[in-house]
Amino acid sequence: MRHKLLSRFLVKSTGDFDFRARSAGGGRQRVRMHLRKVLIVAAAAALVGAGATISSASSGHAKKSLAGGTYRVGWESSFNFTDGFDPTGEYLGDAIGIMQNVLLRGLVGYNHVAGAAGNVVVPDLATSLPKPTNGGKTYTFHLKTGIKFGPPVNREITSKDVAYALNRMADPKNGAQYAFYFDGTVVGWHDVATGKKKSVSGVKTPNAKTIVINLTRPTGDFLQRMSLPATYPIPPEVGKCFEGKPGGYGRDVISSGPYMIEGSDSADASSCAKLKPFSGFDAQTKLTLVRNPNYKASTDSKKARENLPDSFEWTVNANPDDIANRIKSGDLEDNDVAPAAKTIREYVTTGDLKPRIHFNSGDQTYYVTLNLTQPPFDDIHIRKAMNLIIDKDGLRRAWGGPVVGAIATHIVPDTLEGNYAKGFDPYKTPGSHGSQSKAAAEVKKSKYDPGHTGKCSAKECKGVLLIADQRSVDQKMVPLIQANAAKIGITFDVRTVNGAYPVIQTPAKNVAISERPRWGKDYADALTFFQALFTGPAIIKAGNTNYSLVGVTPKIAASVGAKGNVSNVPSIDKDFNKCSVMTGTPRVKCWAALDKKLMTQIVPWVPYMWAFQIHTLGPKVAKWDFDQSAATTAYAHVAVKS
Numbered sequence: 001m002r003h004k005l006l007s008r009f010l011v012k013s014t015g016d017f018d019f020r021a022r023s024a025g026g027g028r029q030r031v032r033m034h035l036r037k038v039l040i041v042a043a044a045a046a047l048v049g050a051g052a053t054i055s056s057a058s059s060g061h062a063k064k065s066l067a068g069g070t071y072r073v074g075w076e077s078s079f080n081f082t083d084g085f086d087p088t089g090e091y092l093g094d095a096i097g098i099m100q101n102v103l104l105r106g107l108v109g110y111n112h113v114a115g116a117a118g119n120v121v122v123p124d125l126a127t128s129l130p131k132p133t134n135g136g137k138t139y140t141f142h143l144k145t146g147i148k149f150g151p152p153v154n155r156e157i158t159s160k161d162v163a164y165a166l167n168r169m170a171d172p173k174n175g176a177q178y179a180f181y182f183d184g185t186v187v188g189w190h191d192v193a194t195g196k197k198k199s200v201s202g203v204k205t206p207n208a209k210t211i212v213i214n215l216t217r218p219t220g221d222f223l224q225r226m227s228l229p230a231t232y233p234i235p236p237e238v239g240k241c242f243e244g245k246p247g248g249y250g251r252d253v254i255s256s257g258p259y260m261i262e263g264s265d266s267a268d269a270s271s272c273a274k275l276k277p278f279s280g281f282d283a284q285t286k287l288t289l290v291r292n293p294n295y296k297a298s299t300d301s302k303k304a305r306e307n308l309p310d311s312f313e314w315t316v317n318a319n320p321d322d323i324a325n326r327i328k329s330g331d332l333e334d335n336d337v338a339p340a341a342k343t344i345r346e347y348v349t350t351g352d353l354k355p356r357i358h359f360n361s362g363d364q365t366y367y368v369t370l371n372l373t374q375p376p377f378d379d380i381h382i383r384k385a386m387n388l389i390i391d392k393d394g395l396r397r398a399w400g401g402p403v404v405g406a407i408a409t410h411i412v413p414d415t416l417e418g419n420y421a422k423g424f425d426p427y428k429t430p431g432s433h434g435s436q437s438k439a440a441a442e443v444k445k446s447k448y449d450p451g452h453t454g455k456c457s458a459k460e461c462k463g464v465l466l467i468a469d470q471r472s473v474d475q476k477m478v479p480l481i482q483a484n485a486a487k488i489g490i491t492f493d494v495r496t497v498n499g500a501y502p503v504i505q506t507p508a509k510n511v512a513i514s515e516r517p518r519w520g521k522d523y524a525d526a527l528t529f530f531q532a533l534f535t536g537p538a539i540i541k542a543g544n545t546n547y548s549l550v551g552v553t554p555k556i557a558a559s560v561g562a563k564g565n566v567s568n569v570p571s572i573d574k575d576f577n578k579c580s581v582m583t584g585t586p587r588v589k590c591w592a593a594l595d596k597k598l599m600t601q602i603v604p605w606v607p608y609m610w611a612f613q614i615h616t617l618g619p620k621v622a623k624w625d626f627d628q629s630a631a632t633t634a635y636a637h638v639a640v641k642s
Contacts, residue, residue, distance in 0.1 A: 066622050066639035071309040073633075074323035075316045076337035082177065084247025084283060087229040088168050089175035091522070094336055097632030099229045101305070102259045102289060102312065106232040107141050107162060107211075108223050110524070110629040111303045112636040114360055116415045118628025119524030121223045122304060125157065125233070125256075129223060136218030136581070139226075143209045147299050150255030150292040151265035153235045157256060159211040161233035163203050166213075167192065168239060169230045170200050175246025178522070181225045187214040218581040221525040227629070228523060232256065241272035251277035258300070258307040259289040287314040308623065308639040324616065328353070333618040333640060334633055341400050347616055348403065356619070359403060359612040360626040363413045364520030365529075366395075366405070368481065368606040369504070369547040373557070373564035374512035375460035376490065381446040382456060383603040387427035389439035389484045392608040395515070396432075398476035399609065407432045408607035410599050411533075412591065415628065416526045420592035426600050436487050443488050455489035466492040467514045469500040477515050505544045507552075508561030517547060518611070524629050526591035527580055534572050534598065548604035570602045 075094075083089030087099055101112050109124035111117065123129050126141045133140070147157050169176040170183070170192035183189050187202025202214040215222065225231075235254050242248035252275060253261060262280025269275050280288035289312040297307070314336065317323050324343045326332040339347075339357075347357035370377040370386060377383055392407050399405065409425035429435040440454030448458040466481070468474045474496070482492055492513070497503050500516045522528040532538050536551030541560045546552075549562060551571035557563070572594060579590035598604060613631055617624055623639035626632075 065642075067308045068310050068642050069620075069640035070311045070313055071334070071635065071638050071640055072313045072315070072332045072618075073334045073336050074326060074332045075314050076320050076323060076335075077318050078316055079283065079287070079314075081247075081250065081283070083175055083250065085250030085253065085281065085287075086175070086242070086247045087232055087234070087253065088165070088249065089177050089246050090229065090250070091177045093520075093631055096229055097627055097630035098287075098289075098312075098314075098635065099232075100227075100630055101627060101632075101635040102307070103253065103255055103257050103261075104229055104232045105147070105256045105300075106227060106229065107143075108227050109304060110227065110627070111301070112305070112625070112627040112629065112634040113303075114626035114628050114634075116418065116628070118626070118634075119363075119415055121227055121524070122301070124300075124304065125162075132218070132222070134214070136220075136583075137215040139213045139215070139222060141211050141213075143211070144299050145209065146296055147256070148294040148296075149233075149235050150260040150294050152267045152269040153238065153254050154294060155235075157233050158208040159205040160208070161235055162211050162231070163199075163205050164236045164239060165231055165234045166203050167199050168234060168243070171243075173244040173246075176230055178225075178228050178230050181228070181522075185215055185217070185219050185222070185225075187216055220579075220581050220583040220587045221523075221527050224523045224525045238269055238275065241275055251281050251283055255292045255295075258292055258295045258297075258305055259312065260292040262288040262290045262311075265293070285316045288312070305636040306639075307636065312635060327616050327618045330619045333621050333638075334624075335616055336632075339614055339616050343616060344400065344403055344614065353616075356617040356621070358615045358617070358624065358626065360615075360631075361406070361413060361415060361628075362520060362611045362613040362631045363416060363524075363628070364518055364611050364631075365408050365411060365413060365607050366399070366518040366609040366611055367408070367411075368395075368513065368515045368608065369517050370604060370606065371510070371512050371548055371564075372569050372602075372604060373549050373552060373562060373566050374465070374510055375565065376446070376448045376456055376458070376464065377512055378565040379446045379448055380601075380603055381442045382448060382490075384427070385439040385442040385446070385456075385488050386485070386490075387603065387606050388429060388442060389434045389436060389488050390606050390608065391434045391480060391484055392432040392606075394433065394480045395477050395608045398473050398480070399611075403612070404614070405609040405611040408610045411595050411605060411607055412526045412529045413610050416521060416524065416529070417592040417595060418585070418588035420589050421595050424596055424599075426596075434484055439488050449489075457489055461490050463493040464490060465510070465512045466494045467500050467503050467509075467511045467516065468494060468496045469516050470496055470498045474515065481515060502542075504547055506542055506561075507539065507544055507549065507557075508541070508563075510563050511547070514547065519545075520631070526588075526595070527576075530572070530576055530579075530591065530594060534602075534604065535576050536571055536573050550598075550602060550604050572598065572602070 081095050082092045105124050107126040108121050125143050127144055130139050130141055168174050169179050170189050183193050188200045191197040192200050204212040238254055261278040263278040320337050347353040370383050410421055414422045443449045443454050443456055444452045448456045448461055468478045503509050504511050504514045532545045534550040538546045539556050551573055552566055552569045554566050557566035575594050582590055620641045622641045625634040625637040627634035
């Protein structure tokens, strides 16, 4: 397991951008989400004062008459692509959604629908999902025939193109951000990562339609890892032009899917010198996709892709209000910006607009993190009391109220755990507003309440370090947390930082509590929560995302500069290792059980919200769905009225 934090994931919420970090060992944090779609009139009413329907995605099969037209999306401020739209290093969720839905195809993928079904891996370029052999350590994929790269390559995709993409990802000079999911997992990967070899020995291509990948150990979510666009085939004749140039391939991405970047068919790929950026993507203001003439629908599944529009246009606009107005008037179909509160209010209270707003689980958890090494949070009873005293609904209101998310009752969103922890709420209070009596009962059990008064009365309970950010939402949340904690005797030394993550991600800062974090999946498996957030090997000196220091040992603490009560800190490492090799239903149940253990026996967080992704749609949208796997619009299933 690698111990370096390799990247952060930019995620969108209601009005703010946020980072999700990924830990080297395979835990990561991107904000995508799986919960279920919600239909709640009463909840929306709490925010807007009127009966508002939280609408779900449309269903059913599209008719042929829906084919055609252009699906236009407004994108706020800038594309914010983390690697210039190069699939090797790109980890912005919005970019991945475009790639997986309409531009690229991998050995495996998803059906691009909402809910738990949208997180189920399905075969794509592969003829079927392979069953691992060799004790779970060998995966053999067989490619379908007749699938070609789009212009200007125009040749059939082979196993060597997949192998090239994997080797490209393994080489650090190419800027891959998801390589940590493969380094130490795929045989020979680390040799390439450290410059000892040029190709990954565990990746074999015995013929043009077969690729064999050998692992160092059974890895229950390996197929999910192979759904990341960094593993998708890249033609070496074009990819070689950008080796050692992270992000360079982004403007010349060769299509393997139903659409291609406009201008691809006018490019000359006969040499690197002649290859110029495709005209449909300027990296700053526009991205236009048109149909790939080499795509064969017969090699694909309509459950995965219907490909109804003739083209897609994403355009950058610095004015979010203008994007909202253009969507409402029909000049745009969709948004890649979280709508402002006033826009949400207008849609949920206006009859003809209600059907045009969609709230879907983003598979992301917002939480207050508690450091197990810092008094008084080194006492589990105080951590439990914090879960019982915090007004979770109040924190949610700071973000916008019930329409922006569901109250989180445990760590991982239900859709990532197969709903096996659904309804689990060990700290339930009336209306999720907190309970002083329940919290006081826990405090009485604590060493920091020697008089058993229900108040944290020891000196360690005063002036506890709380790190907050300078966002407007922090200014709403921090006073609420202060007022709640004061009811059980805890006071804070609040330090506000512009961009708080570097502080809370440095264990040597010994931050006791912070309301800044939120976390979402990298791919559709709960491992991407547990590994980076709670395993001991994930704790690193800078960029650490195990803020609670679960599993820290005196040796690890010394290496990262952490001080405090670093002995006898509980660990989930054995539980994690047990779950991580499982597959199927046993794996999902194992993750759910670990979630429950964390919330009752370790208690590292106060989770308070599972956030929604919110989309407002234009009047010309005839069909729409949500892609749970990418937490974006399911572009594979949208349609516009002619």
